[in-house]
Amino acid sequence: MPNERLRDALLRNGFSLEQVADATGVDQKTVERWITKGRTPYPKHRHKIAAMARESETYLWPDSVAPERKAETAAAEVVQVFPHRNVIPVELWDRLIKEASGTVEVLVHAGLFLVERPRFVKDLTAKAAAGARVRLLFGDPSSDSVALRGAEEQLGDGTLASRIRNALAFYRPLVRVNGVEMRFHDTTLYNSIFRFDDEMIINTHVYGFQGAHAPSLHLRRLSAGDLFETYSESFEAVWNLAKPATF
Known part of the structure; x- marks a missing residue:
């Protein structure tokens, strides 16, 4: 085969x-x-x-790597565990964004905290111009999945959808940038994914908690590892189900 x-x-x-x-x-x-x-x-x-x-x-x-080795390597792929996303050091986000040169992938509902960084959108524009592939997935503000998540996080009716629309206003300058693609998803968001080349931040989602207060993992890809690859394939699966973002 x-x-x-x-x-x-x-x-x-x-x-x-x-x-x-x-x-x-x-x-x-x-x-x-x-x-x-x-x-x-x-x-x-x-x-x-x-x-x-x-x-x-x-x-x-x-099928080439023994299960025992996969388990050992997966543990080695975890660089650090953070009890909450909002305690991840600013310096780590800065380094990941600065050093990414080939791939930037983001899977979120709104990702509003990212654009609170004054240069984030400009950095994405520059990276795309230098040849990086930038793919951004946002929750569809009109979808049932966004309404359900908002209710689960006790945000109030329509609050999460409004937060997504607010975030999109910041991302609007990327609409016509070559190398940047943006889509809407209506999937259940089990984890937010932030990939910068061979490193990732995985923000797990916990019922009843907002993303900023849920645990996060810092992963680094290893050749024989399986953990990083699992989240990468998950991003790809959502991407393939998503539709072009509308602004």
């Missing part, structure tokens, strides 16, 4: 069979079999290819 994930990752990053063969020290026919036949490379080759393609080994070869 062909390894379509590997094929896509190599094409997306512009790597030819020859380049992969040179990097791993094997012949092109072997690389071709890894793709078309779904053969699994040796660990040293998997690690090299995963680094080249900026993907995890567990994403490219889901």
